[in-house]
Amino acid sequence: MTASLRVGMVINPTAGKNTGARIGREAATFLAAAGHDVVDLSAMDGAHALERGRAAIADHAVDCIVVAGGDGMVHLGVNLVAGTDIPLGIIASGTGNDNARELGLPVRDAVKAVERITHGGTRRIDAIRHVTPRGEDRWFAGVLAAGFDAIVNERANGWRWPKGQMRYNLAILRELGVFRPIPYVIEIDGTRHETRAMLVAVANGPSYGGGMRVVPAASYDDGLLDVLVLHEVSTPTLLRVFPKVFSGAHVGHPAVEILQGRRVRLEATGIVAYADGERFGPLPMECEVVPGAVTVLT
Structure with a gap:
């Protein structure tokens, strides 16, 4: 500059x-x-x-x-x-x-x-574009959460008390008691996948939530989306697998699948997705990677 x-x-x-x-x-x-x-x-x-x-x-x-x-x-x-x-x-x-x-x-x-x-200097990075039903472009840089994590966010944001991290911890505990696997349709570059899953995340970058490395191999400049799917598991297994996201070790679990592509469409009932930690919009939703869409001063 x-x-x-x-x-x-x-x-x-x-x-x-x-x-x-x-x-x-x-x-x-x-x-x-x-x-x-x-x-x-x-x-x-x-x-x-x-x-x-x-x-x-x-x-x-x-x-x-x-x-x-x-x-x-x-x-x-x-x-x-x-x-x-x-x-x-x-x-x-x-x-x-x-x-x-x-x-x-x-x-x-x-x-x-x-x-x-x-x-x-500068660095060109990819960004993910979603076109709203109104025809408006919305973008995100990091990770879009569209499963258990998004539901916890939505629940926590509906509470005025307590403040800070405790609100999210309580929302996790409250959600664990009622959460059930979610039926999804995930379409990546035209290939359709139907599954019941606990968590689906669309990643441009590796981490979210303050150091949770949800897709450790995701790259900001490879021209691809990484879609992580944690398929249906029991609640005790979810409790064992989810904390491993901080180290990225969860990707070795047999219920975890990572798919790649340039365009993804997610369909599920009752899910509001969060991107970069911000309320992004309800499913169904289609996103596409736009290579080099953002210039970052580095």
Whole structure:
């Protein structure tokens, strides 16, 4: 990145238990000190930040987009720049930071993150596109969850209390008592698979959920989607297999299957998918990989 560029910056003030605001402000100060014009595109919520960011890009008011926060902010940034020549800088300051970590970027370090943005190079990565029933493009960079994990997310997000990780832990316990294998239709590059499964994840990157390496071999720039299927198992087996996702050892279990392709369609009843940790949309859903859709400042 050369000097005196216009940097459109979006900061999530609540990321990483409110450390996102502090690290984001530090990064903005360092960017300004390096001679860049920092344009604050932050807003009261993600929808308004997207609106402001898209307007700035359409008006040619910024030369790059920089997001400060966790995977949700990377998700927002990808939805701003995918399919354009506008590069994306990441100030990783959230709780999980899976995409930043897997891309080899500094985490919770404003100085190093700004150094990467101002003096580093660029890397083209794939992004995953879903076209909504309204014809709108929605993108994600990391992993789309569409099984037990998505149901837990949906349940936890419906509760106002408790806050933080405990809410998700309680949602897991509550869901385990009632969860049943889900009938899926999974179509990959036109090949149809029917199965009953506990978990289905569509991966562009290897990890989600703060270090869960759900598809350890997934690559951001191979032009392929990796679809992990944990086929029907008993609840005790699920309890044994699921924790292994932090090391990636779960992929050796006989109930785990990984399929690859460029386009996937998922069908199941009552499932709302989550991508990059954000509520993405209900199944059925079709996604396709778009090679090199995003330029990341690295």
